[in-house]
Amino acid sequence: MKNLFLLLVLSSFAGSFAQGEKGKILPKEIQIKTALLPVPEADSSDTMVYGYNADGDFVVLREGTSNLVCLSDDPNREGISVSCYSKKLEPFMKRGRELRAQGKDVMEIRKIRGDEVSQGTLDMPKEPSMMYVYYGSDEDYDSSTGDLANGKFRYVIYIPFATTESTGLPDKPHAKGMPWLMDPGTHRAHIMVGPN
Template sequence: MKKSMVTFLFGLIATAAFSQTSIPTAEVQIKTATLAAPADKRAGATVYGYNQKGELVQLRKGTNEMVCLADDPAKEGFSASCYHKDLDPFMARGRELKKTGKATKEIFDTREAEVKSGKLKMPKQPASLFVFTASDENVNLTSGEIKDGYRRYVVYIPYATAESTGLPLAPEGPAMPWIMHPGTHGAHIMITPHPDTKK
């Protein structure tokens, strides 16, 4: 009896662990990933997601300027993002460095040095990033339906400063634009709507 109970408990643990890291279908990943993009950009966006081995792969080749990343099933909570294709080298390099185990500051410093040396190219014009998040309990990985998601907005503008844009270094109210990492390759305008506005 005791042995069967232990076996049963291990089975439950294994099942729970598998369910937390199970990979949604490509169709569901595409549907949920593109929710991060503006509505008129979703159908033509390139989408990267995960195969059944947990590897990041291209799920759909797009026809417009947007690139979307599906939620990482190995991480808690739901987070998808879409960005302008000119940011792809920057984003891909970040993922590559993170995979080697580098910390956030190391990744930032490495990309800063590579942009300054010309090895890594950043957009010559402002380029957008959209991030869509939700808690696990509000995400249906079978249907791809998401409730109470939250969207925030970023506009990369390399080497911009508070002085060159007129933006503050911190928001003074909900949804007020502000500039983060001013004067660096990663300078960007942040817009974070109040949580009550999430859809």
């Protein structure tokens, strides 16, 4: 009975430690290193990076002059996921963050941004614009170095209002890793290329 009690106490402690780790704000340098994992090496020294300060606020961690903007991992979400996207997408992405901060859900955000794009008050790039996403599990992430083992890429190319007819792409993938068009005909139409 004493061993069972000890086992319960230890597992309870381990569970609360693991939960505490997930919400932990990592040092700025580690957040930046992790956020830059999807970026081609040539762009890594001058790319703007958003992340979290000690209070958990979403802030600019580093200014940059390249044509990309990177987001560090959200410490409160399961798994590791970082992304970098064309600066031309920043108004669209920033508006999404503002609406999320106001408590809007995914569908409300889509509708509001769609209305704003059609009214001309929110700019979307006229040409294709790239976003790189790199993700993996918490177990494969080393928070002391910012390295992620076994990470996977997902590529997203925004082409607003593109259709299956205008691109020749299907609206669903037919094989692993093949490109396909998500949300065709809308302001957020984009080519998805998933991991193999």
